[in-house]
Amino acid sequence: MNIEAKSAHDTDQNKYESPIRASFWLLAIVIGGINAYSSRFFINNDAIAYIEIGEAIKQFNWSDSDYANIVSVFQFVYAISMIFAGRLIDWLGTKLGYALSLAVWSVGAMVHALATATSGFMFARGVLGFGESGNFPAAIKTVAEWFPKKERALATGIFNSGTNVGAILAPISVPWIADHLGWQWAFIIIGGIGFLWLIFWFWLYEIPARSKRIGQSERMYINSDQVTTSFNPGDIRVEKISWFQLLKHRQTWAFSFGKFMTDGVWWFFLFWLPAYLKAQYGMTGMEVAYPLAALYMLSSIGSIGGGWFPMYFINKGYEPYEGRMKAMLTIALFPLVVLSAQYLGTISYWWPVLIIGIGTAAHQAWSANIFTTVSDMFPNKAVGSVTGIGGMAGGLGGIVVNKSAGWLFDGYRHAGIAKAWLSARSAHLGDYMDKIRSIQLVNKHGDLISLDKVELGGLPSEVVTKLQAIDPISFKLLKAIQYPIVQHDMTTAYTIVFTFCALAYLIAWGVMHMMVPKFKKIEL
Secondary structure: OOHHHHHHHHHHHHOOOOOHHHHHHHHHHHHHHHHHHHHHHHHOHHHHHHHHHHHHHHHHOOOHHHHHHHHHHHHHHHHHHHHHHHHHHHHHOHHHHHHHHHHHHHHHHHHHHHOOOHHHHHHHHHHHHHHHOOHHHHHHHHHHHHOOHHHHHHHHHHHHHOHHHHHHHHHHHHHHHHHHHOHHHHHHHHHHHHHHHHHHHHHHOOOOOOOOOOOHHHHHHHOOOOOOOOOOHHHOOOOOOOHHHHHOOHHHHHHHHHHHHHHHHHHHHHHHHHHHHHHHHOOOHHHHHHHHHHHHHHHHHHHHHHHHHHHHHHOOOOOHHHHHHHHHHHHHHHHHHHHHHHHHOOOOOHHHHHHHHHHHHHHHHHHHHHHHHHHHHOOHHHHHHHHHHHHHHHHHHHHHHHHHHHHHHHHHHHHHHHHHHHHHHHOOOHHHHHHHHHOOEEOOOOOEEOOOOOOHHHOOHHHHHHHHHHOHHHHHHHHHHHHHHHHHHHHHHHHHHHHHHHHHHHHHHHHHHHHOOOOOOOOO
């Protein structure tokens, strides 16, 4: 759009701009609140779960690969369900579709409390993934229904910032709940909050054409990008659009590739940050609470700032899509700072926390804009379905990143343990090593434990007691030798993953721009 055309367009919009401000903030609060206390509070159950799973690793003898498998069940079900969830949201509409998703999330959260074995956690993660799949298709469709194009990224950024509320509250509140009530109650309470928010959703939300909270001038402003300027609720109808029809368009593939490359970065940080702080700095429980809270506060800033940023270019006369892509290129540069996280981490753990916080803030800014490219290019009737297809791609990307990280971390940990055995023999601890490695070690669930795969610091208390009974001084010396060697190897492993996380956004932007260099409205 040239500047003259933009001025004429803005003049038409400005006639209706004033009345929408109240609805803007009302809707942002409603969606942001529900996103915070339901979908992302649940998703941040993954962060919650990992704090609890930190103890469960000792109880159930889980390796990093085992943990990756558990979270991958969530992502696999989420990815597959996303494509159907988008279609379901388009069919049911945002109000009923979002409510159904929220109810399933709540059940999924509560089911965790019933888990007594690995299979139970995997089932619970699957239910959670199925319910979560309706979140973003419904939320993005809601934004498309309520906002003109130039405001959609900001609206998306505001509601997406709500996703970090759960991440900020989780590391602070869950350890306290677990200590005082038991870890099961953390999941039960979160599920209850989801059902509570259903009341507010039904009370406050309705699509603009049926809402009694706005007038005709506000409806005109909301639909100022469209040709139609009169609204009759009775005219609303649902049109079915096949996925094959959507997959014919490069825009669908560009959005899906962007999600595939970058969603895994967010999932990795969300799932593995507590493990990173434990592996690199020996931090557990409440020790990780405030660093994680600070990190996700930065993410909230990135979400809102990223939603505002493309408006800078749009106000200069660029088309919304072109302005958004320019903003996304700038945003894609910020994760490069993650390359320095491990180097500066030798000074203080706060350096990688803040640096990774910049990376997660950039992801939220990126997310606010990549979602909005869908509503830029596709009609409202297809937004949920396209978002679902991209969400499926993002979920699959998350599986690849997390499974790869699990394998990588296990490989480097096992290599570090093997090096530690060699160093211990040189320190005249060979006799003690031979004794403890010849004993059959099991946890209280009867699972066999291999000292070639589990660090001494990660053993359950009953096994530690058994090994210390043989020779407490030798156990202490062996543990002191093993820890820095394994830590060094784990530093290398995390550096490899951080490198991918730093470069993923530039790669995604380059491919997206190559596939869709110019804006083209899709007619269906």
